[in-house]
Amino acid sequence: MPNDSPYKAALQKLFRTRLVARLDDLRQALKRQSRTTILHALRAVGYLTSYSHAGRYYTLERIPQFDPKGLWRYRQIGFSSQGTLRATLIHLVETSPAGQTHTELQDPLHLRVHDTLRLLVRANCNANYSKTSTSTSAPSRSQLPGNGRNDRNSPRHRLPRN
Secondary structure (H helix, E strand, O other): OOOOHHHHHHHHHHHHHOOOEEHHHHHHHHOOOOHHHHHHHHHHHOEEEOOOHHHOEEEEOOOOOOOOOOEEEEOOEEEEOOOOHHHHHHHHHHOOOOOOOHHHHHHHHOOOOHHHHHHHHHHOOOOOOOOOOOOOOOOOHHHOOOOOOOOOOOOOOOOOOO
16 A cells, blocks of 8 residues: 555544544545555554444544443444454353343344344354353353343344254
8 A cells, every 4th residue: 555644644634523434434535445445544543343333334443432341332333342243242241250141232232133143153152152151061042042031022042953
């Protein structure tokens, strides 16, 4: 990429006037259409993408003031110190002494997490994303979010059969 400093200066100027930006805002500020060039410029200054809105929003790493769970919201846009929604869900469950139910995960994130949880269950991601975040074995069906006892509104999740 050509000299980074004009890009850095343009990004600093853009983010002085707004806390988050969309790709079109970045294209206009950098006077470049290439998504790759824009991402290289963002990487040079340190950036985050939103876990909400399908990652359409960007901010500089220095801007968010994360809460104790590592979450920051600007208007209706959610950012996480963990980056993606998937990584955030795993982090929230693994750092919780008793794990998290579907509702306990959904409420602070302010968005539906059913599909991502379903994919995690299907992938059997580390086998400790449910009620027993510290166990090393796969959770039983009663420990999964949406088991009907602890979280009436949660969808049912199934573990893959071995």
